[in-house]
Amino acid sequence: MKTLELAQALIARRSITPDDAGCLELIAARLAPLGFVCERMDSEGPPRTSNLWARRGAASPLFCFAGHTDVVPGGPTEAWQSDPFQPEIRAGMLYGRGAADMKSSLAAMVVACERFVAAHPDHAGSIAFLLTSDEEGDAFEGTTRVVERLRGRQIGVDFCLVGEPSSLERFGDTIKNGRRGSLSARLVVRGQQGHVAYPQLARNPIHLAAPALAELVAVRWDEGDPYFPPTSFQVSNVHAGTGAGNVIPGQLELLFNFRYAPASPPQALQDRVHALLDGFGLEYELHWSSPSLPYLTPRGRLVAVLEAAIAKHSGVTAALSTSGGTSDGRFIATVCTEVAEFGPSNATIHKIDECIAVAELEPLTAIYEDVLRSLLCHPAQ
Numbered sequence: 001m002k003t004l005e006l007a008q009a010l011i012a013r014r015s016i017t018p019d020d021a022g023c024l025e026l027i028a029a030r031l032a033p034l035g036f037v038c039e040r041m042d043s044e045g046p047p048r049t050s051n052l053w054a055r056r057g058a059a060s061p062l063f064c065f066a067g068h069t070d071v072v073p074g075g076p077t078e079a080w081q082s083d084p085f086q087p088e089i090r091a092g093m094l095y096g097r098g099a100a101d102m103k104s105s106l107a108a109m110v111v112a113c114e115r116f117v118a119a120h121p122d123h124a125g126s127i128a129f130l131l132t133s134d135e136e137g138d139a140f141e142g143t144t145r146v147v148e149r150l151r152g153r154q155i156g157v158d159f160c161l162v163g164e165p166s167s168l169e170r171f172g173d174t175i176k177n178g179r180r181g182s183l184s185a186r187l188v189v190r191g192q193q194g195h196v197a198y199p200q201l202a203r204n205p206i207h208l209a210a211p212a213l214a215e216l217v218a219v220r221w222d223e224g225d226p227y228f229p230p231t232s233f234q235v236s237n238v239h240a241g242t243g244a245g246n247v248i249p250g251q252l253e254l255l256f257n258f259r260y261a262p263a264s265p266p267q268a269l270q271d272r273v274h275a276l277l278d279g280f281g282l283e284y285e286l287h288w289s290s291p292s293l294p295y296l297t298p299r300g301r302l303v304a305v306l307e308a309a310i311a312k313h314s315g316v317t318a319a320l321s322t323s324g325g326t327s328d329g330r331f332i333a334t335v336c337t338e339v340a341e342f343g344p345s346n347a348t349i350h351k352i353d354e355c356i357a358v359a360e361l362e363p364l365t366a367i368y369e370d371v372l373r374s375l376l377c378h379p380a381q
């Protein structure tokens with residue numbers, strides 16, 4: 001139960017984002033004796049961030065495990081059945097903040113490497129770890145900084161397995177082979193403030209924006225593709241009004257977000273929104289945030305190897321999915337040919353009483369070890 005022990009040791013470190021709380025040190029201390037060259041690529045920030053790049057061997061192909069040591073805050077400790085930073089096992093479940101997202105995966109990766117290297121000290125290619133303490137926050141100083149350094153050294157990664165908890169209904173049912181992009185904006189529609197009893201002397205921005213908003217909500221932006229669901233548009237905030245019941249407000253403010261498939265690039269979405277608003281003759285300002293880009297790894301070697309390992313150790317046929325929020329996979333994909341995400345059940349992530357079934361730890365470790373063996377063993381081994 002080495003994976004369980006290491007997962008518990010990691011959970012006991014209070015690594016609330018972007019604090020690493022010594023997790024990387026603990027992991028590096030396990031990797032160094034295996035022959036990994038461990039390099040800290042910390043960033044002064046803000047936020048101050050701990051990053052680790054560890055590599056064993058110099059040959060190709062380069063396989064990389066990726067993940068994060070930071071966790072979201074526990075929330076009110078009294079709402080938990082046990083302290084979020086004191087790992088506890090009850091009825092076969094390991095409880096603690098990070099148990100599922102994603103300290104158990106980190107432990108499984110390390111133990112998988114220990115077993116694999118012991119059995120195959122002269123394996124082909126090389127193994128790397130890319131770990132950060134800034135994933136749950138803004139993710140400005142974490143994986144993206146390490147990826148910049150790799151690009152500067154002209155290091156390309158052939159395969160990357162991110163240990164995010166991907167399983168939905170049962171362990172092993174989902175592999176993430178891509179993620180949608182995210183594009184946000186703030187829209188301000190201008191009107192003219194006045195008295196509600198004298199509408200002819202004012203212009204109500206709520207009334208002006210309503211038909212445009214109805215159309216924005218009704219648009220079918222694209223049909224998706226075999227790997228991605230159709231692009232979705234959601235309004236997250238709408239605000240207008242002075243607080244008084246007898247005043248027509250001067251402006252309306254709207255925040256919205258696209259989760260987009262590669263079929264609709266950000267520039268195309270921006271152009272379409274502008275054209276739609278212009279069509280209604282609105283007087284407006286539109287401020288776009290820089291988009292989070294999507295990534296996709298079509299079926300190939302990494303996905304095939306993962307599918308086989310999952311089937312062998314869980315008995316489940318994994319489905320490919322690009323659902324969910326953004327992940328660090330999007331940064332890694334800029335220097336890596338094949339990126340996929342696989343990890344334990346995500347039912348309790350970020351919740352009170354986050355937990356993982358202890359019974360998932362051994363198959364998770366075995367799956368990670370199988371992936372190493374399939375990708376990095378000479379045919380004769």
Ligand SMILES: [Zn+2]
Pocket residue numbers: 068101102135164165
């Ligand atoms: Zn995570």
